[in-house]
Amino acid sequence: MNREQLFEQIKKKKSYLCVGLDTDIEKLPKHLLKFDDPVFEFNKQIIDATKEFAVAYKPNTAFYEVMGSKGWDSLKKTLEYIPKECFTIADAKRGDIGNTSSLYARTFFKQMDFDAITLSPYMGEDSIKPFLEFNNKWVILLIHTSNKGALDFQHLELRDGRFLFEEVINASQQWATPEQMMYVVGATHVERIGEIRRLAPHHFFLVPGIGAQGGDLDAVSKAGFNEQCGLLVNSSRAIIYASNKEDFSEAARNEAKKLQQEMDKLLQWWYHF
Amino acid sequence: MNREQLFEQIKKKKSYLCVGLDTDIEKLPKHLLKFDDPVFEFNKQIIDATKEFAVAYKPNTAFYEVMGSKGWDSLKKTLEYIPKECFTIADAKRGDIGNTSSLYARTFFKQMDFDAITLSPYMGEDSIKPFLEFNNKWVILLIHTSNKGALDFQHLELRDGRFLFEEVINASQQWATPEQMMYVVGATHVERIGEIRRLAPHHFFLVPGIGAQGGDLDAVSKAGFNEQCGLLVNSSRAIIYASNKEDFSEAARNEAKKLQQEMDKLLQWWYHF
Numbered sequence: 001m002n003r004e005q006l007f008e009q010i011k012k013k014k015s016y017l018c019v020g021l022d023t024d025i026e027k028l029p030k031h032l033l034k035f036d037d038p039v040f041e042f043n044k045q046i047i048d049a050t051k052e053f054a055v056a057y058k059p060n061t062a063f064y065e066v067m068g069s070k071g072w073d074s075l076k077k078t079l080e081y082i083p084k085e086c087f088t089i090a091d092a093k094r095g096d097i098g099n100t101s102s103l104y105a106r107t108f109f110k111q112m113d114f115d116a117i118t119l120s121p122y123m124g125e126d127s128i129k130p131f132l133e134f135n136n137k138w139v140i141l142l143i144h145t146s147n148k149g150a151l152d153f154q155h156l157e158l159r160d161g162r163f164l165f166e167e168v169i170n171a172s173q174q175w176a177t178p179e180q181m182m183y184v185v186g187a188t189h190v191e192r193i194g195e196i197r198r199l200a201p202h203h204f205f206l207v208p209g210i211g212a213q214g215g216d217l218d219a220v221s222k223a224g225f226n227e228q229c230g231l232l233v234n235s236s237r238a239i240i241y242a243s244n245k246e247d248f249s250e251a252a253r254n255e256a257k258k259l260q261q262e263m264d265k266l267l268q269w270w271y272h273f
Numbered sequence: 274m275n276r277e278q279l280f281e282q283i284k285k286k287k288s289y290l291c292v293g294l295d296t297d298i299e300k301l302p303k304h305l306l307k308f309d310d311p312v313f314e315f316n317k318q319i320i321d322a323t324k325e326f327a328v329a330y331k332p333n334t335a336f337y338e339v340m341g342s343k344g345w346d347s348l349k350k351t352l353e354y355i356p357k358e359c360f361t362i363a364d365a366k367r368g369d370i371g372n373t374s375s376l377y378a379r380t381f382f383k384q385m386d387f388d389a390i391t392l393s394p395y396m397g398e399d400s401i402k403p404f405l406e407f408n409n410k411w412v413i414l415l416i417h418t419s420n421k422g423a424l425d426f427q428h429l430e431l432r433d434g435r436f437l438f439e440e441v442i443n444a445s446q447q448w449a450t451p452e453q454m455m456y457v458v459g460a461t462h463v464e465r466i467g468e469i470r471r472l473a474p475h476h477f478f479l480v481p482g483i484g485a486q487g488g489d490l491d492a493v494s495k496a497g498f499n500e501q502c503g504l505l506v507n508s509s510r511a512i513i514y515a516s517n518k519e520d521f522s523e524a525a526r527n528e529a530k531k532l533q534q535e536m537d538k539l540l541q542w543w544y545h546f
Contacts, residue, residue, distance in 0.1 A: 022373070068346075072338075093396075096333070111340075126420050153444070
């Protein structure tokens with residue numbers, strides 16, 4: 001999916017919600033365990049319940065790998081079930097030397113047909129390049145993450161007074177255009193979002209950390225919007241575990257709808273500004 | 274496996290060789306394709322042929338993931354086939370927020386029984402901690418990698434004149450002792466190995482980049498040895514693809530033996546020094 005198509009979806013659904021499919025088999029409603037593949041069944045019902053309100057889905061690979069080869073199959077089936085108009089993100093946080101990164105790119109862009117993958121920048125340009133060779137596929141680079149440890153290295157001050165995360169933005173803008181690259185910017189340090197928007201005015205940001213991690217949708221959006229919305233705001237646990245009973249998909253739908261309605265208002269605010 | 278046991282193996286085998294099982298199904302000798310699981314069959318024969326000379330094996334997960342759930346099974350079977358006295362490393366380069374890193378730790382240390390996993394430091398302490406909660410399991414942190422892109426961020430100069438990779442060493446020494454943590458230090462920038470050894474005198478280094486990537490075993494070893502050897506030097510392609518014909522395992526054995534013999538000499542040099 002290209003940027004224009006993504007923006008079309010955002011306008012159509014009046015939403016920039018990404019639903020994180022961090023499906024933990026130990027947290028599933030009990031009545032699903034009778035299914036052959038409870039994780040897929042759960043995801044299927046979550047997708048059906050939220051697709052009206054979500055423009056993107058983001059399974060985190062850790063939750064599937066922990067189930068071994070069976071989990072890998074659940075991930076693949078889940079991806080195939082997501083409606084084609086939704087943007088799909090493999091939250092994999094990979095990155096390796098060039099010939100190895102090529103294999104990861106093949107895994108997530110060809111063997112599976114994800115639109116995007118999250119990558120860690122530590123190994124530099126040649127660890128990212130192989131992912132940029134695919135048409136209409138996206139790299140989503142970790143810049144400023146939502147966890148406490150973000151401060152350990154991402155906030156180190158460089159010789160010229162900038163922070164490491166600023167140099168990651170600067171360098172990576174030489175590798176790819178905003179048509180191919182997005183940035184992960186956590187909602188939990190909202191004061192940074194406006195600064196990062198100034199450094200990268202045209203890039204989409206994938207923003208984790210609202211809901212369970214405590215970030216604030218209103219503040220994040222007002223600091224982060226650009227001319228094409230420029231935000232995909234992720235919520236995982238607050239949506240998919242809104243209830244752990246038989247009504248889980250209805251509860252998920254309500255949470256997703258609530259977020260979409262807030263997003264609709266924020267988008268209106270932005271376009272009248 | 275703990276550090277003392279690893280050192281015992283090194284002394285017994287007179288080797289600090291790690292064989293990288295970067296098994297690419299497209300590069301396998303043709304006669305193996307008739308097997309049900311050609312990747313496992315290849316690994317099995319490589320392990321049998323090299324186990325006399327290798328103290329460690331390191332499958333890189335990218336090569337298995339590209340085959341989907343079948344590859345995940347091949348990885349698991351391969352791990353189970355590696356003799357118990359060998360140190361096993363999942364070269365996975367993972368790292369995520371805490372609750373997600375816990376799942377990766379469970380995947381590689383419980384669902385599979387690897388001794389160690391490689392991790393990327395970009396997300397900081399809480400992305401690494403969950404892996405340190407397992408007894409006799411190891412984190413191998415990316416410090417200074419063997420690829421060209423290592424220079425992009427790892428070599429950024431901080432305000433106090435140190436490089437980023439030096440601060441990663443410094444910070445991570447507060448998280449874990451040398452009984453639980455090793456460092457990835459590429460062979461291709463040999464001038465750095467001695468410097469890094471001074472910053473981390475007691476840690477084991479996992480050293481990729483000799484062979485196909487051009488690093489020099491002699492220089493690496495003389496710069497990197499410590500009181501317990503302190504090195505695991507990895508070779509992947511130069512061993513496992515020494516021949517792509519029916520004699521591939523014999524050719525792999527010869528390459529592994531050649532490296533082990535050089536290592537034996539270097540260890541003797543070191544212990545008489």
